[in-house]
Amino acid sequence: MHPSGPWGLSVSDTKRPKTDGAGTSRRRMQMADLAKLAGVAPSTVSRALAGSELVSQQTRERIQTLARQFNYTVNRAATNLRSGINRTIGVVVPYERASRQSFADPFLHGMIGSLADALTQRGYEMLLVRIDAENLDAASALIDAGRTAGVILIGQWRHHDQLNAMAVRGLPLVVWGTQLPGQRYCTVGSDNHLGGQLVAQHLLAEGRRRIGFLGDIGLPEVAERYRGFAEVLKTNKVALPDRRHASAPFLADAGRVAMHALLEAEPDLDAVFASGDLLAMAAIGALRESGRRVPEDVAVVGYDDVELAAHFSPHLTTVRQPIHEGGTALVETLLEMLERGEVLPSIQLETRLVVRESSRSGERA
Amino acid sequence: MHPSGPWGLSVSDTKRPKTDGAGTSRRRMQMADLAKLAGVAPSTVSRALAGSELVSQQTRERIQTLARQFNYTVNRAATNLRSGINRTIGVVVPYERASRQSFADPFLHGMIGSLADALTQRGYEMLLVRIDAENLDAASALIDAGRTAGVILIGQWRHHDQLNAMAVRGLPLVVWGTQLPGQRYCTVGSDNHLGGQLVAQHLLAEGRRRIGFLGDIGLPEVAERYRGFAEVLKTNKVALPDRRHASAPFLADAGRVAMHALLEAEPDLDAVFASGDLLAMAAIGALRESGRRVPEDVAVVGYDDVELAAHFSPHLTTVRQPIHEGGTALVETLLEMLERGEVLPSIQLETRLVVRESSRSGERA
DNA sequence: ACGCAAATTGCAATCGATTGCATCGATTCT
DNA sequence: AGAATCGATGCAATCGATTGCAATTTGCGT
Numbered sequence: 001m002h003p004s005g006p007w008g009l010s011v012s013d014t015k016r017p018k019t020d021g022a023g024t025s026r027r028r029m030q031m032a033d034l035a036k037l038a039g040v041a042p043s044t045v046s047r048a049l050a051g052s053e054l055v056s057q058q059t060r061e062r063i064q065t066l067a068r069q070f071n072y073t074v075n076r077a078a079t080n081l082r083s084g085i086n087r088t089i090g091v092v093v094p095y096e097r098a099s100r101q102s103f104a105d106p107f108l109h110g111m112i113g114s115l116a117d118a119l120t121q122r123g124y125e126m127l128l129v130r131i132d133a134e135n136l137d138a139a140s141a142l143i144d145a146g147r148t149a150g151v152i153l154i155g156q157w158r159h160h161d162q163l164n165a166m167a168v169r170g171l172p173l174v175v176w177g178t179q180l181p182g183q184r185y186c187t188v189g190s191d192n193h194l195g196g197q198l199v200a201q202h203l204l205a206e207g208r209r210r211i212g213f214l215g216d217i218g219l220p221e222v223a224e225r226y227r228g229f230a231e232v233l234k235t236n237k238v239a240l241p242d243r244r245h246a247s248a249p250f251l252a253d254a255g256r257v258a259m260h261a262l263l264e265a266e267p268d269l270d271a272v273f274a275s276g277d278l279l280a281m282a283a284i285g286a287l288r289e290s291g292r293r294v295p296e297d298v299a300v301v302g303y304d305d306v307e308l309a310a311h312f313s314p315h316l317t318t319v320r321q322p323i324h325e326g327g328t329a330l331v332e333t334l335l336e337m338l339e340r341g342e343v344l345p346s347i348q349l350e351t352r353l354v355v356r357e358s359s360r361s362g363e364r365a
Numbered sequence: 366m367h368p369s370g371p372w373g374l375s376v377s378d379t380k381r382p383k384t385d386g387a388g389t390s391r392r393r394m395q396m397a398d399l400a401k402l403a404g405v406a407p408s409t410v411s412r413a414l415a416g417s418e419l420v421s422q423q424t425r426e427r428i429q430t431l432a433r434q435f436n437y438t439v440n441r442a443a444t445n446l447r448s449g450i451n452r453t454i455g456v457v458v459p460y461e462r463a464s465r466q467s468f469a470d471p472f473l474h475g476m477i478g479s480l481a482d483a484l485t486q487r488g489y490e491m492l493l494v495r496i497d498a499e500n501l502d503a504a505s506a507l508i509d510a511g512r513t514a515g516v517i518l519i520g521q522w523r524h525h526d527q528l529n530a531m532a533v534r535g536l537p538l539v540v541w542g543t544q545l546p547g548q549r550y551c552t553v554g555s556d557n558h559l560g561g562q563l564v565a566q567h568l569l570a571e572g573r574r575r576i577g578f579l580g581d582i583g584l585p586e587v588a589e590r591y592r593g594f595a596e597v598l599k600t601n602k603v604a605l606p607d608r609r610h611a612s613a614p615f616l617a618d619a620g621r622v623a624m625h626a627l628l629e630a631e632p633d634l635d636a637v638f639a640s641g642d643l644l645a646m647a648a649i650g651a652l653r654e655s656g657r658r659v660p661e662d663v664a665v666v667g668y669d670d671v672e673l674a675a676h677f678s679p680h681l682t683t684v685r686q687p688i689h690e691g692g693t694a695l696v697e698t699l700l701e702m703l704e705r706g707e708v709l710p711s712i713q714l715e716t717r718l719v720v721r722e723s724s725r726s727g728e729r730a
Numbered sequence: 731a732c733g734c735a736a737a738t739t740g741c742a743a744t745c746g747a748t749t750g751c752a753t754c755g756a757t758t759c760t
Numbered sequence: 761a762g763a764a765t766c767g768a769t770g771c772a773a774t775c776g777a778t779t780g781c782a783a784t785t786t787g788c789g790t
Binding site for chain 4: 042044080081
């Protein structure tokens with residue numbers, strides 16, 4: 001049924017020759033072999049390679065050297081099975097069936113890198129898993145199967161309830177996202193509400209009055225950003241444009257289309273808050289296509305402060321989500337939850353506005 | 366020594382109570398339990414869950430339903446150990462000790478996404494591993510330990526020899542990169558030499574004559590791009606600027622600095638070929654800082670055609686590396702190697718220039 | 731009714747390591 | 761010298777599944 005070459009994608013036949021005689025049949029070396037070579041029992045090899053104090057330093061070093069010589073590494077599946085210790089963490093990136101492309105978001109990319117670093121540094125391995133957002137239970141399966149010790153989920157999307165259910169089932173889970181009322185799981189994220197406020201305040205201070213919003217309010221994070229944003233505008237008696245949200249995930253092309261739509265509805269816009277940097281960049285492209293200048297005619301503010309934001313032209317004003325600290329916080333929280341066996345409280349990271357070119361009114365209109 | 370909460374990061378004590386009596390001690394359910402519940406032998410459960418025809422459809426469905434009810438999933442470590450089948454692939458991203466940040470490259474990010482999709486689609490899991498580039502053997506260990514069936518390595522960097530050695534040892538390995546003479550391992554990548562030629566031809570056709578180059582020739586891929594690029598310039602008797610390469614990985618900040626340095630050495634530059642899109646974007650920023658317009662004063666061409674290239678302002682001319690096909694090709698090649706048990710020939714993907722705003726001379730100087 | 735083949739299911743060995751306990755020398759103490 | 765102690769190593773059970781083969785049940789022909 002399944003393939004089976006020399007590299008043994010499968011090793012289904014139990015009766016394959018154990019005799020390593022000819023030298024052709026390259027069975028993977030195992031602990032017993034190394035034990036024989038070293039003239040000790042497998043148990044000693046096991047302890048030696050684990051660096052146990054129980055075996056004399058001399059023997060230990062001899063065995064370690066031998067192992068290196070023969071490129072021997074202990075079989076992870078066996079270790080895992082016997083000891084029950086599992087040092088791999090699942091990082092789950094849900095995708096929506098419609099637009100598989102959600103992976104294009106540079107913020108997400110940065111987060112994955114950050115997580116990879118944080119996990120590696122702590123001696124954990126990272127299993128990157130994409131799952132259908134409709135079937136989030138697949139994430140639980142990772143843990144039920146003993147595949148990973150815990151799960152970090154990036155983006156809560158519209159799955160608050162499913163996530164709650166998972167947390168209640170007792171699955172070690174940490175989510176990148178925003179805090180919601182009645183939430184049983186642990187989130188790490190920026191203060192989206194504050195972020196939205198900061199943007200509105202800034203744009204108002206710059207003298208902008210006809211401000212548009214770009215983003216999908218169906219997503220809790222975006223909704224929070226919008227809420228803070230709208231609050232401040234309302235307090236200052238500035239109207240929100242009707243067509244204030246053009247449902248668009250974090251896709252560049254969709255962003256362009258949405259921006260054009262927004263312009264059609266509100267031709268005399270003088271500012272736009274895009275709920276993600278990618279969206280903001282796409283919006284700037286659309287604005288330029290429509291003959292408008294940024295920031296002279298229309299100010300643009302993004303969210304995330306991805307690596308490129310500072311290098312985009314014009315340099316992008318944006319709300320900074322500290323990606324490195326975010327990754328670290330996710331990992332540390334999860335590991336501590338694993339240790340303590342209980343859900344920890346959610347974390348809000350420092351959130352601040354980074355003002356750059358794209359939103360400055362030269363002459364402070 | 367190691368932590369051990371209810372979630373069992375560790376389960377070291379062999380004598381933990383097996384009795385699930387009180388309901389408090391939540392041992393992970395296992396096949397035997399499910400078998401008891403279903404009133405059959407574990408072997409039947411195993412076959413049922415694997416969908417084997419050997420068990421009657423009725424029993425099979427009953428067991429599957431039961432498993433779903435109790436959130437039971439077969440333990441992966443045990444399966445893996447017993448059957449010898451391993452469906453996880455290691456994706457290795459080396460980092461140079463100096464600049465851990467190599468992960469900032471958007472092309473790399475896109476590739477990871479593409480690989481995640483390609484692997485998931487084929488029913489494989491993806492272990493994302495960052496390793497110290499000085500110690501590439503850690504990648505072999507993944508396979509030696511039976512941790513992954515094979516390895517996809519992104520970026521050959523300066524490690525041609527180590528990679529050759531790994532291939533000779535018989536490790537299932539595919540590398541994203543460029544073909545080098547005397548290569549024993551398999552690479553997938555764009556035709557870097559051709560790419561460089563295309564860029565040079567294009568810039569010459571646009572009437573540019575004082576052309577700079579940005580990139581680290583120490584990397585084989587970049588070296589190839591440069592070689593093709595330089596060949597064409599030489600053929601057309603156009604000089605290469607002295608300070609033609611400013612050693613910089615794919616880092617934005619370094620790119621800015623390098624661009625400034627290049628300008629200092631060659632103030633009357635009228636075009637730049639940057640060996641990566643991130644670099645190109647950073648270069649554009651630097652050019653603007655120096656008061657030059659792109660493309661009017663200086664044309665800029667990148668390499669990769671990352672998602673954002675089309676949305677950058679000015680829209681970036683670049684050499685397209687088909688990222689989706691690249692990911693697919695890497696995965697399919699590796700899987701076929703696993704099946705056939707031999708190293709397959711390297712692959713060069715279609716490579717073409719995508720001309721956009723950043724390199725067009727309006728009046729064709 | 732009886733025997734035989736086919737369809738199901740169960741038994742028990744096995745994958746490759748880990749670990750509690752027993753063992754065995756060597757050393758120290760009385 | 762003999763007993764007690766201690767350090768180093770070996771023995772054998774075990775982790776949770778898979779699978780070849782044996783055992784059982786079912787169905788069918790005659």
